[in-house]
Amino acid sequence: MQAKDFVQRGQTALVQNLFAEAKLAFEQALHVDSNCIEAHYALVKLRFPGESYYDVLSRMHAALRPRTYIEIGVAGGASMLRALPGTKCIGVDPAPNPDTKLAHVKLFPLRSDEFFATQDLTALFDGLPVDMGLIDGMHLFENTLQDFINLERSCAPGSTLLIHDCLPFNELTASRERKTLFWTGDVWRIFPVLARFRPDLSLTVVGCIPSGLGIVRKLDPASDILARQHQEAVDFGFTLDFPVSQNLATHGVNVISNDWAEVSRAL
C-alpha cells in the first residue's frame, strides 16, 4: 500500500471516531513516506486537540490588545492577519510571499539579523516598546535565541514574546537540516536554555496545532545575561537530546494544554 492509501484509511477511521485506528494508519503512511504532509498534519491534530495556533494567537491579540506587534517570519501573512486594528505592526522576512496583502503592516524584506543590525525598533514604534512579538523565522535554535535576545531589548516588563514550533513532532521533522515539508527544526532547544540561564523569566508552552506555541513573560530589557553568556547558552542548547523536547516540563518549563482559561493565566 502507498502512503496515500494509509492516509485514506486514517481519514475513514477518523470519520468513525476510531482514533486509535486512525493514528495507526497515519503512522503507517509515515512509515511508507516519512515526508507525507497529510499524515503529519493528521497526527499533530490527534496529538493536540483544540484550536490551531492561529486561533490562540487571535485570542491573545484580543486579550492583550498590544499597541505594538512584531513578527519575525511572516511568510504568507496568516499569523500577521490575526493582529487587530489599532495595533502597529512590523513584519520581518527576507522572502515573504509576494502575493501577501498586509496593508496594516510595515514589512521589512530582511533577515532578522540584518533588521536588528540596521533598524531601531523602538523608533519604528514611535518610542513604544514591543508589547507583543512572535518569533517564527529561521527554525534553528541559535537564530531563535538571537531573535529573542534582540527582541527582549525593545520590550517592557509587561510585554509578551511568543515562540512558535517549540513542541516538535519527531526527530526527523526537528532535525537542523530540513528534510520534510512539515519542519520545526530545533527551535525547541530555546526553552530549556531560557529555563537554565534566565530563571527570572516566566516560561509556558501551549500544546496547540501544529507544533506548540511558547509564551515568555516577565521580560527584562536590561538583562544582559544571554548576551554575556551567549556561548555557554548555545553550547548548553546543543548538549540537549531530542527526548528533552518531548519532556520540557522536567526542564523548568510550564507545559499546558490548549485550554484558553489556562493559557490566559500564563499571560
Ligand SMILES: C[S@@+](CC[C@H](N)C(=O)[O-])C[C@H]1O[C@@H](n2cnc3c(N)ncnc32)[C@H](O)[C@@H]1O
Ligand atoms: C514558517 S514561516 C512563517 C509563518 C508565519 N509566521 C505564519 O504562521 O503564517 C517562516 C518564515 O521565516 C522566514 N525566514 C527564514 N529565515 C529568516 C530570517 N533569518 N529572518 C526572518 N525571517 C526568516 C521565511 O522566509 C519564512 O517565510
